[in-house]
Amino acid sequence: xxxxxxxxxxxxxxxxxxxxxxxxxxxxxxxxxxxxxxxxxxxxxxxxxxxxxxxxxxxxxxxxxxxxxxxxxxxxxxxxxxxxxxxxxxxxxxxxxxxxxxxxxxxxxxxxxxxxxxxxxxxxxxxxxxxxxxxxxxxxxxxxxxxxxxxxxxxxxxxxxxxxxxxxxxxxxxxxxxxxxxxxxxxxxxxxxxxxxxxxxxxxxxxxxxxxxxxxxxxxxxxxxxxxxxxxxxxxxxxxxxxxxxxxxxxxxxxxxxxxxxxxxxxxxxxxxxxxxxxxxxxxxxxxxxxxxxxxxxxxxxxxxxxxxxxxxxxxxxxxxxxxxxxxxxxxxxxxxxxxxxxxxxxxxxxxxxxxxxxxxxxxxxxxxxxxxxxxxxxxxxxxxxxxxxxxxxxxxxxx
Numbered sequence: 268x269x270x271x272x273x274x275x276x277x278x279x280x281x282x283x284x285x286x287x288x289x290x291x292x293x294x295x296x297x298x299x300x301x302x303x304x305x306x307x308x309x310x311x312x313x314x315x316x317x318x319x320x321x322x323x324x325x326x327x328x329x330x331x332x333x334x335x336x337x338x339x340x341x342x343x344x345x346x347x348x349x350x351x352x353x354x355x356x357x358x359x360x361x362x363x364x365x366x367x368x369x370x371x372x373x374x375x376x377x378x379x380x381x382x383x384x385x386x387x388x389x390x391x392x393x394x395x396x397x398x399x400x401x402x403x404x405x406x407x408x409x410x411x412x413x414x415x416x417x418x419x420x421x422x423x424x425x426x427x428x429x430x431x432x433x434x435x436x437x438x439x440x441x442x443x444x445x446x447x448x449x450x451x452x453x454x455x456x457x458x459x460x461x462x463x464x465x466x467x468x469x470x471x472x473x474x475x476x477x478x479x480x481x482x483x484x485x486x487x488x489x490x491x492x493x494x495x496x497x498x499x500x501x502x503x504x505x506x507x508x509x510x511x512x513x514x515x516x517x518x519x520x521x522x523x524x525x526x527x528x529x530x531x532x533x534x535x536x537x538x539x540x541x542x543x544x545x546x547x548x549x550x551x552x553x554x555x556x557x558x559x560x561x562x563x564x565x566x567x568x569x570x571x572x573x574x575x576x577x578x579x580x581x582x583x584x585x586x587x588x589x590x591x592x593x594x595x596x597x598x599x600x601x602x603x604x605x606x607x608x609x610x611x612x613x614x615x616x617x618x619x620x621x622x623x624x625x626x627x628x629x630x631x632x633x634x635x636x637x638x639x640x641x642x643x644x645x646x647x648x649x650x651x652x653x654x655x656x657x658x659x660x661x662x663x664x665x666x667x
Contacts, residue, residue: 321402332427343427371431414529467590468597476581
């Protein structure tokens, strides 16, 4: 009988121990495992002792650029509050200010594991005094979008640079934190500086990656880009349209990159218009002069089910010399300007190009263990076949 009681006692202790481990483990940081590459990961700053949004969250963008390489994870955070942030630590290490782009600061943190949330502290200097905030950085690894298989520092910085515009547009005004030791309320309101430019429309043409002749994709782009002013410059929206009768499905064309910067899924919209499927996507520029400084390289993924084609193809965009006040005027532009650079498909091709805001990023970061990579050169045979197929399908359906 005594042995039976002892056995039951031991079993009871084991059960209690298992419950305790499960309960404790449920409060630990969640770990993820992603393949090597560059990702866009949703971020949020929450309070140290709850899941409520921290005051510090308003100073940071909604997404982080992340590079995963071997056993190291490099996180680049964008911030519109660099003037208030004097120092920041994440997971016990000091965050390093890499550079400032478009009035946004880019901070770097190196991690050994893909975990979340991470303890963070912020030393702030505000008009109401100095503060030190404790919080937690949430990285939603489950919603990470892989935008590039590259692991180079240059591509990581380009991705972070592209996110600086998103960080600014998502936070039009920053409220200075209130001091707990003062009875006065301190707020910061966004000031209107200069008059906002009006929306413009720019004619463009889609060229092949290695020649100045039109790409097969040119017939499906609408050739008129909508250029709207944003807080950091301009947003350029492109549209693709093709007939439903081609039986390609609503997502036959998926944009992958613009000016060697990945196009996040949040920048792409699929819809229908009458007998056509349409797809729009946008990218940011600092000045409209960037549209004419050079041919802008891009990549699109094309799917043609009937030919079992599913490949990514390089293309280039040639814009008109200037924009127009309306679409009709832009569409009436007779000829587009010639350009000196004959190709822009490689990382370095010896051509003289004016760097855009995306390409102005430095190619060095604090010790991240980078090794140099190279871009793969994609063939155009598949794209020619798909273009011919689409034309044949359109003609066949027109005759039916």
